Amino acid sequence: MDSSKLEAGRNDTSPGKRDEDYLVEMVDIHKWFGKVYALRGVNFEVREKEIIGLVGDNGAGKSTLIKILSGFHPADRGEIYFTGKKVHIHNPKDAKKLGIETVYQEQALAPHVSISRNIFMGREPTTHLGFLNKKVMDRESLDTLSKIGLVLTNPETPVEALSGGQRQGVAIARVLYFEAKLVILDEPTIALSVKESRQVMEFIKQLRAEGISVVFITHNIYHVYQIAERFVILAHGEKIGDIKKEDTSVDHLSEIITNGRVA
Amino acid sequence: MSILNYFIRFRSLSVFSVFLLLCIVFTLFSPQHRFMSKENIEVFLALGAEFNIMALAVGMLMICGEFDLSVGSILVFCSFIFLKLFDTGMNVFLAIFATLSIGALIGLLNGVITTKAGIPSFITTLGGMLFWRGLTLLLSKGLQKPLDTSQYPLFNKIFTGTFGGVVPVQFLWFLSIALVLGSLIQFHKFGNWVFTTGDNKQAAKAMGINTDMTKMACFATLGLICSFVAIMQLVRVGTFTSRAGDGWELRAIAASVVGGTALSGGIGSMAGIFWGALTISIIENGLVVMRIPYYWTFVIFGVVIVSSVIISFVMEQKRVTMGGERY
Numbered sequence: 308m309d310s311s312k313l314e315a316g317r318n319d320t321s322p323g324k325r326d327e328d329y330l331v332e333m334v335d336i337h338k339w340f341g342k343v344y345a346l347r348g349v350n351f352e353v354r355e356k357e358i359i360g361l362v363g364d365n366g367a368g369k370s371t372l373i374k375i376l377s378g379f380h381p382a383d384r385g386e387i388y389f390t391g392k393k394v395h396i397h398n399p400k401d402a403k404k405l406g407i408e409t410v411y412q413e414q415a416l417a418p419h420v421s422i423s424r425n426i427f428m429g430r431e432p433t434t435h436l437g438f439l440n441k442k443v444m445d446r447e448s449l450d451t452l453s454k455i456g457l458v459l460t461n462p463e464t465p466v467e468a469l470s471g472g473q474r475q476g477v478a479i480a481r482v483l484y485f486e487a488k489l490v491i492l493d494e495p496t497i498a499l500s501v502k503e504s505r506q507v508m509e510f511i512k513q514l515r516a517e518g519i520s521v522v523f524i525t526h527n528i529y530h531v532y533q534i535a536e537r538f539v540i541l542a543h544g545e546k547i548g549d550i551k552k553e554d555t556s557v558d559h560l561s562e563i564i565t566n567g568r569v570a
Numbered sequence: 571m572s573i574l575n576y577f578i579r580f581r582s583l584s585v586f587s588v589f590l591l592l593c594i595v596f597t598l599f600s601p602q603h604r605f606m607s608k609e610n611i612e613v614f615l616a617l618g619a620e621f622n623i624m625a626l627a628v629g630m631l632m633i634c635g636e637f638d639l640s641v642g643s644i645l646v647f648c649s650f651i652f653l654k655l656f657d658t659g660m661n662v663f664l665a666i667f668a669t670l671s672i673g674a675l676i677g678l679l680n681g682v683i684t685t686k687a688g689i690p691s692f693i694t695t696l697g698g699m700l701f702w703r704g705l706t707l708l709l710s711k712g713l714q715k716p717l718d719t720s721q722y723p724l725f726n727k728i729f730t731g732t733f734g735g736v737v738p739v740q741f742l743w744f745l746s747i748a749l750v751l752g753s754l755i756q757f758h759k760f761g762n763w764v765f766t767t768g769d770n771k772q773a774a775k776a777m778g779i780n781t782d783m784t785k786m787a788c789f790a791t792l793g794l795i796c797s798f799v800a801i802m803q804l805v806r807v808g809t810f811t812s813r814a815g816d817g818w819e820l821r822a823i824a825a826s827v828v829g830g831t832a833l834s835g836g837i838g839s840m841a842g843i844f845w846g847a848l849t850i851s852i853i854e855n856g857l858v859v860m861r862i863p864y865y866w867t868f869v870i871f872g873v874v875i876v877s878s879v880i881i882s883f884v885m886e887q888k889r890v891t892m893g894g895e896r897y
Contacts, residue, residue: 417769429777
């Protein structure tokens with residue numbers, strides 16, 4: 308119904324293709340959950356090698372927006388472009404194929420299983436007849452972990468023996484190994500100590516150094532302010548701010564979030 | 571690494587030690603040390619293997635985070651099916667194939683109901699336990715029926731023969747099935763799916779593992795193994811009885827738990843389950859040889875199960891801080 312009109316309108320404003328500066332461009336995204344209007348025409352762009360802080364109060368629509376991008380929910384309206392091309396993301400597999408990976412804190416790892424088995428979970432390298440290539444698994448695990456600055460010696464250690472920060476490191480190393488282009492981190496520092504949070508933020512910096520864009524979703528403005536280059540603020544399903552780091556401060560950001568509008 | 575650390579790291583080693591200790595105790599205290607006699611060892615290796623084989627597959631399912639209380643009932647039902655097929659005069663190997671297929675299908679049914687309806691496997695298989703034994707009783711009228719397979723020497727050799735005139739073939743079956751399932755669980759990618767599915771289903775799913783399929787495969791394998799054991803037992807005993815496999819479901823779970831498998835899934839090893847199964851069957855055998863009244867086996871099982879879970883728990887805590895995989 309509306310989508311054809313929308314398509315036409317889009318072609319009028321930008322004939323041919325989208326701006327290729329953007330890695331991801333979400334245009335006019337709408338989402339209803341029953342009677343709840345969760346997203347009300349949100350535009351959201353991510354450039355290459357950029358760390359974005361996606362902030363907002365509870366129920367602002369951060370998670371919904373990200374779940375649409377990572378294929379867990381379909382959008383009711385709107386379009387997604389990836390490196391300038393229109394894409395349809397129906398499920399998490401589609402998102403992964405494009406190189407969009409999401410790291411959820413609790414759901415990411417199997418605690419009693421080893422680091423290397425966790426990193427290769429579901430994408431195991433095999434020799435023949437489907438038997439695991441443990442040598443490759445162990446070596447690549449340690450290599451990838453060291454790339455994000457996490458030095459561990461035993462890839463057979465069960466994840467539950469690691470600190471909270473190290474566990475995030477394992478989850479992040481996994482997406483790095485599988486050549487993600489965009490990594491979405493959902494509250495990566497929640498329930499972590501100050502020291503562990505700092506460690507996780509180092510991992511994120513390393514991701515960027517590897518040429519990967521990062522969307523950092525959080526309540527904690529202090530954490531995200533240290534590493535993000537741009538902040539997108541949502542409130543009540545709408546984007547109320549899109550500010551570069553140099554144009555704002557921690558106080559300014561919290562004010563916007565608390566007031567629900569740009570002062 | 572100190573010896574204690576070694577034991578913590580290789581969980582199956584501690585189960586093996588318990589097994590060894592029991593062997594020594596039974597040898598010392600059985601009349602005329604009959605426990606170590608050639609006859610008893612042969613009986614133990616042959617008879618015990620039937621239960622042990624089943625326990626291996628039960629353990630794999632438990633690592634995947636599910637239970638099966640219907641194993642004894644699948645066994646008795648398949649036993650009856652084989653008897654009926656055999657009586658029709660069907661080719662015996664065709665009858666084996668049909669029985670194994672039915673076993674696998676019943677197992678698969680447990681898996682489909684559990685994963686698709688999203689109900690606990692405890693409930694699914696509790697239903698299955700009552701259903702399949704009930705159906706067998708109904709069809710067999712609870713009567714015993716003889717099975718004479720003497721005209722098929724090859725068939726008898728496969729299930730009840732001896733290797734080199736000494737080692738019962740049942741024990742070799744147990745050993746090879748343990749090796750196959752062990753390499754699958756520990757070294758194959760399917761094993762990684764089983765462990766991660768049992769440990770954190772959400773994570774496994776998010777990483778693209780088909781957790782429902784993995785669980786169904788474990789259920790179906792167990793069903794297949796149940797029907798295999800059914801045939802093996804029927805051939806050895808030569809008589810169908812509707813009490814076959816009675817009470818095996820809880821003993822098989824006990825064997826897995828004694829072998830270091832976590833009830834919640836995600837933790838366990840085939841070597842541990844192997845020795846756990848042998849431990850459970852050696853207790854039964856040993857008490858018989860020592861002429862201790864049968865009811866004592868339940869008392870001893872109770873003590874062994876609870877204490878081994880406590881030991882597992884303590885070891886698991888220590889092992890976490892040390893790292894390393896479970897073997």
